[in-house]
Amino acid sequence: MTDPRLADLAARSPGLRLLTEPADLVHYGRDWTRRWTPAPIAIALPSSVAEVQDVVRWANDHRIALVPSGGRTGLSGGAVAAHGELVLSLERMHRVLGFSPAGRLLAVQAGITLQAAQEAARAHGLIYPVDFAARGSCTIGGNVATNAGGIRVIRYGNTRDWIAGLTVVTGEGELIELNRGLVKNSSGYDLRQLMIGSEGTLGVVVGALLELTDPPPPAQVMLLALPDIDAVLAVFALFRRRLSLQAFEFFTDVALAHVLAHGAQRALAGEYPCYVVTEFDAADEAAQQAALAAFEEGAAQGWIIDGVIAQSQAQAEALWRLREGITESLAPHKPYKNDVAVRIDAVPAFLGEIQALLAREYPQFEVVWFGHIGDGNLHINILKPAAMDDAAFIAECERVTVLLAAVLEKHGGSISAEHGIGLVKRPYLESTRSAAEIALMCGIKRVFDPQRLLNPGKLFPVD
């Protein structure tokens, strides 16, 4: 602790845990992107709100930038500390603080993992319905920062829809309690909603009140094989009309090949261009018959080539693994990730243009498609050829992202559906937000964080 600024922090907040070992700086200084070299000044691991306030006030006095940090599973560089920032990790603040049965609210500290929050909800006979593959590592604070979506959005919406209150330390170290679990509260601007999706640039989320809900009826999981993406859209429309869908996730043969190579079990004998994992309510015989009838109609139309319904919980999990294992299976190939969304009615036209664009611009790269379709969100992963230099690969991908962003802008889409802007999509924010909107956002940023110490360089094109 030879840096006098860190010594001052230690003196001000005697109980605060601070790490400065090189291995810790690397571990806490990066997220699932691996593009930037971690270089934080230190890692602070507060165990209380008061300690978070100590850190933020200290940062204001010394003008040191802060990177709020959760599970660092982010894919947009939102939690990267590469320029001497102090990483403010919430990982020690991971407790459940309380449960209100009447309001069905679970109070948690921000550093709790999504999975731990889900398990706490189940212990009360309820569910916290936001869900995705990183559940074991990502934290509620990080979910709030990016308004995380995931695999149940068509049924349950995004994180935004399940946050009844937030406890936040602002950029000046003020503690604010936003909305406090009220269902109805028309008393001024909803700063809670403003905070959700702000990627740690407006304040440090230290706690949340999660709304819980009843578990869904028993569900069935089905894997479908389809001839092309048009068929995926047609089957989605058919299934949404006939069934009560909980999830409808699409991926391509290329994605499946990576998951299988990574150890997952093949579920269908043949090989097909596209696949869907779908989960739907199947509480009774009638619902199960409706699912079979929908499947048969899809098959009769030529939209579905093959399929399987899970006959056990283990088989359901195995089918889900085919979809949920994709991100991990791609990691060794250092994928360049696009996480884009358009309005649902724009999906067919957008897809047509974007497939043509990628075939034209990326003939040499392997492109892995998967996504949520039903909410207009597509993940397009470009895999780095093993022999290619990292920087050259990224430069080539970014050249094409400019073109992709232009197509998105034409269709009124979003350059980031659920990952956030962070460092990765910062150059493309203008494709999704107008100059007037960005000016308003910059103005809001100055109100919450006058010295611009919170996650500088993230989200905004110029900081």
Place this chain on the structure above:
Amino acid sequence: MTDPRLADLAARSPGLRLLTEPADLVHYGRDWTRRWTPAPIAIALPSSVAEVQDVVRWANDHRIALVPSGGRTGLSGGAVAAHGELVLSLERMHRVLGFSPAGRLLAVQAGITLQAAQEAARAHGLIYPVDFAARGSCTIGGNVATNAGGIRVIRYGNTRDWIAGLTVVTGEGELIELNRGLVKNSSGYDLRQLMIGSEGTLGVVVGALLELTDPPPPAQVMLLALPDIDAVLAVFALFRRRLSLQAFEFFTDVALAHVLAHGAQRALAGEYPCYVVTEFDAADEAAQQAALAAFEEGAAQGWIIDGVIAQSQAQAEALWRLREGITESLAPHKPYKNDVAVRIDAVPAFLGEIQALLAREYPQFEVVWFGHIGDGNLHINILKPAAMDDAAFIAECERVTVLLAAVLEKHGGSISAEHGIGLVKRPYLESTRSAAEIALMCGIKRVFDPQRLLNPGKLFPVD
């Protein structure tokens, strides 16, 4: 048009309709509150977004305050123009602009009434589920301004949950398109959500994309008579556990007496302290049996004294009229309105304190209670004795509102659940929002409206 400023506006925007007749100034210068004397400079009735921008830019050049105006059914003075403001009425912008079946989105201009939007949704076999008694007069723009709640919040949430996009003219006349109907969009601050509930202080909402949903299953409507408010809470817990509730609205004998005096039909022979109108899914015989069983259990516990199930659509509407007619029936008594909310788990303790407070402080006044209970929202109306002077009555009510606000603050409640702050609750905002929050809100206001021309004096305690 002798005022040179108005002549300038007419010259800049030749197609703009402007009204300056005294009767128009009165009509457009007030809302359902009648406390302030309308005194706008004029009424502008734009028919296009460009005309709205003309008005806002003109207001900036001349530094004239603007009052955005919808159906003026507000109960908090949010649409009052009593200080020479220009009223910017959206009433001519009332069209449905389009419908997207895939996204289930209805595009409307802000001046459309809630009822017209509901009917447009039904024409597509879907519903826009926000609903309350002012539906025929209130507008979507006004609903957005106050984040309107209403009688279906326990099933469907507030206006906030059904707005997929907003078209807004900011305080400087910039046009911004917020979120554009995207289901997933993690690309910077969600200014759409910030705008919802901002009471016309940040921008003029000129259009909205409304999310629609499937109609609920067939429902039944039941009127219950109960001995006290504790029984109302107990029956709510019972019914919520056993039935799929769409609405659960409570009112007292005093409220019923006013509605009956106003022409509604009595539905139960006896007279009881409390009543509930509840609507619940009753798609099949099993659901109807469940409702009867819940009723019988409530009766066996002594929580329900009497009740009736509507046997026809006409009877269902008659039962609903007992609840929905309350506000109108009270209007001749110039009620002082409190629209408060607490967390659901705080309702019993809060109710106990507040009943004692009102009995102690208002022994001379008639107090009419009604509310939504299931979402923690209570409407407490104090009726003016006919012989009492208006100003003396309001002064006496405001003295007690200070005490009420203190009880609310203690329970973490809200001084305005769904009416907004406007002029009426402005002195009490600090009971619900901390000084730090209010400072942030003022900062945001300056970003969107640097000259503070949009609805000045509303919402903020000091302007």
